[in-house]
Amino acid sequence: MTSKVRFVLTIGLLAILYFAYKGSHESKVQDVDSAIEANTFVDPVKDEVELEEPKEKTEELQEEQEDPQEQQEDAQQTEQNSIEEQTGQEDQKEIEPEPVAEEEPITKEEAPKIETEDQRKIIYLTFDDGPNAVTEKILDILKEYDAKGTFFMLEPAMRNHPETLKRIVKENHGVGLHGVTHDVKAFYRTEHAALDEMQTCQQTLKELTGVESYLVRTPYGSMPYFKQTFRALFDQYNFKLWDWNVDSRDWASTGDEYVKRVISLLEELDSSCTPVVLMHDREGTVAHLPALMQYLKENHYQTKIIENSTEPYHFKLSQ
Numbered sequence: 059m060t061s062k063v064r065f066v067l068t069i070g071l072l073a074i075l076y077f078a079y080k081g082s083h084e085s086k087v088q089d090v091d092s093a094i095e096a097n098t099f100v101d102p103v104k105d106e107v108e109l110e111e112p113k114e115k116t117e118e119l120q121e122e123q124e125d126p127q128e129q130q131e132d133a134q135q136t137e138q139n140s141i142e143e144q145t146g147q148e149d150q151k152e153i154e155p156e157p158v159a160e161e162e163p164i165t166k167e168e169a170p171k172i173e174t175e176d177q178r179k180i181i182y183l184t185f186d187d188g189p190n191a192v193t194e195k196i197l198d199i200l201k202e203y204d205a206k207g208t209f210f211m212l213e214p215a216m217r218n219h220p221e222t223l224k225r226i227v228k229e230n231h232g233v234g235l236h237g238v239t240h241d242v243k244a245f246y247r248t249e250h251a252a253l254d255e256m257q258t259c260q261q262t263l264k265e266l267t268g269v270e271s272y273l274v275r276t277p278y279g280s281m282p283y284f285k286q287t288f289r290a291l292f293d294q295y296n297f298k299l300w301d302w303n304v305d306s307r308d309w310a311s312t313g314d315e316y317v318k319r320v321i322s323l324l325e326e327l328d329s330s331c332t333p334v335v336l337m338h339d340r341e342g343t344v345a346h347l348p349a350l351m352q353y354l355k356e357n358h359y360q361t362k363i364i365e366n367s368t369e370p371y372h373f374k375l376s377q
């Protein structure tokens with residue numbers, strides 16, 4: 059092979075390589091062009107600067123606009139969860155959570171709280187025949203359990219223990235009237251005899267504490283002596299007659315039997331009926347009162363006081 063031939067072959071080979079390269083490059087350029095046309099390819103340098111910058115700004119603007127909406131939605135969701143949680147904790151009546159009203163956030167926040175309060179079991183604890191030396195211990199126990207009672211008191215006992223009486227009022231317990239004599243023959247002798255006893259009791263309470271009570275519990279309850287004629291007269295003077303539906307019989311109890319009895323009666327009582335528990339200011343009752351209070355606490359009872367405005371509970375007249 060001559061040097062000339064080698065030269066021509068080399069040139070030829072170079073030429074082939076050149077065209078082969080050129081063809082391949084043009085094809086790639088075409089691919090890039092079609093990719094750009096089809097918007098499937100983004101030049102990593104040019105497009106980022108020219109296109110993505112405004113896009114980022116737009117996104118930021120959108121985010122700023124969306125933020126309050128998102129926050130509102132988050133707040134609504136949290137509230138919804140809160141309503142669901144609180145409703146879920148209740149094990150009594152099935153109450154559907156109120157639909158969330160967007161315009162009234164205050165109502166939305168208060169609704170679950172009210173539902174919770176309503177669903178606790180209300181109970182009235184009543185203590186008769188005081189005040190006396192034992193009443194202070196009852197007040198201590200009620201205070202310890204953050205509970206309230208209503209005291210139906212005898213007029214002479216109020217005069218004998220004015221400081222205890224004042225403590226009952228000061229600690230926001232309910233106060234009611236139980237008469238003067240606690241004697242069946244004297245109290246139920248006539249309608250006006252009964253009325254006189256309650257009015258005397260009412261005046262003494264007002265004199266010693268400034269409180270005007272219209273709550274009355276007649277000695278040994280309204281049955282069988284407090285007949286229609288008595289009721290009619292008491293109605294004229296706006297007295298509210300209160301009996302009970304849970305008789306502890308604590309006066310007959312030598313140990314904690316009365317607590318067991320009260321618990322048993324509470325469990326039997328119709329759930330639509332608010333329990334009114336009858337107890338007395340006596341040593342044996344105080345001794346086991348913490349056990350009863352513990353039961354009430356564990357079973358989600360809420361003690362409330364009886365007020366003049368409370369719808370009264372009393373025995374039905376048999377005649």
Ligand SMILES: [Zn+2]
Binds near residue numbers: 187240277
């Ligand atoms: Zn009594």
